[in-house]
Amino acid sequence: MSDQTRTTGLIVALDTQSPAQASQWAQDVGPAAGMLKLGMEFAYAAGFQAVADVAGGRPLFLDLKLHDIPNTVGSAVRALSYLRPRMLTLHAGGGRAMMEAARKACDEAFPQGERPLLLAVTVLTSLDDQGLAETGVEDGARAQVLRLGKLAVQSGIDGLVCSAQELSMLRAELGDNPVLVTPGIRPAGAASGDQKRTMTPAQARDAGADWIVVGRPITQAADPAAAAAAIAAELAG
Numbered sequence: 001m002s003d004q005t006r007t008t009g010l011i012v013a014l015d016t017q018s019p020a021q022a023s024q025w026a027q028d029v030g031p032a033a034g035m036l037k038l039g040m041e042f043a044y045a046a047g048f049q050a051v052a053d054v055a056g057g058r059p060l061f062l063d064l065k066l067h068d069i070p071n072t073v074g075s076a077v078r079a080l081s082y083l084r085p086r087m088l089t090l091h092a093g094g095g096r097a098m099m100e101a102a103r104k105a106c107d108e109a110f111p112q113g114e115r116p117l118l119l120a121v122t123v124l125t126s127l128d129d130q131g132l133a134e135t136g137v138e139d140g141a142r143a144q145v146l147r148l149g150k151l152a153v154q155s156g157i158d159g160l161v162c163s164a165q166e167l168s169m170l171r172a173e174l175g176d177n178p179v180l181v182t183p184g185i186r187p188a189g190a191a192s193g194d195q196k197r198t199m200t201p202a203q204a205r206d207a208g209a210d211w212i213v214v215g216r217p218i219t220q221a222a223d224p225a226a227a228a229a230a231i232a233a234e235l236a237g
């Protein structure tokens with residue numbers, strides 16, 4: 001069922017170790033990308049000054065998936081505050097105290113009205129039920145996403161990273177407020193690669209995504225600009 005009041009934006013994942021390549025992709029995708037995502041691969045290889053340079057003032061989704069003891073995660077959030085990301089990720093599996101520490105650090109370290117949205121990663125989209133069972137979670141991805149999603153919201157987290165397959169369940173259980181961001185998006189016919197819980201851009205939009213995250217289907221396309229424009233058009237259609 002399509003939610004006519006919600007608009008779904010495109011976040012492009014700039015997964016590379018090269019600042020020149022990331023900048024080129026950022027330029028290629030232009031305004032089709034409502035946000036640019038830079039994560040572990042880029043930050044570890046190129047450094048955080050390069051993160052700021054590539055974002056260049058455009059809205060930054062800093063996808064570092066923080067996961068450590070509360071004191072360390074809180075300190076990391078404070079240390080990252082100079083980058084002024086629009087969204088910042090941490091793992092919900094770090095637990096209530098860790099998520100509360102991240103939220104407290106955000107409230108203290110960012111100027112009023114400028115704190116990033118904190119997003120909790122529930123179950124990675126590269127995991128199916130079988131892969132998740134190997135980690136000891138035996139009642140499936142949907143149950144775990146809902147459990148962690150509820151915990152994250154109770155802990156002061158603004159939104160969730162989940163697969164589009166869980167969107168309708170989360171909207172029914174948690175309502176309109178949490179910002180729901182879905183990677184694992186594949187246009188019809190695109191290779192899934194290591195992603196297990198996938199949906200198309202239009203399916204994710206209709207299920208209630210605020211943002212979809214797309215990397216390789218854009219960055220590895222022969223024409224990244226055209227690939228991004230096609231996905232933006234699918235979302236708008």
Ligand SMILES: O=c1ccn([C@@H]2O[C@H](COP(=O)(O)O)[C@@H](O)[C@H]2O)c(=O)[nH]1
Binds near residue numbers: 162193213217
């Ligand atoms: O559960 C998650 C959380 C984050 N990601 C990130 O999204 C992109 C997806 O890239 P594709 O090339 O479109 O598969 C990537 O940067 C991941 O780190 C995710 O895929 N799943």
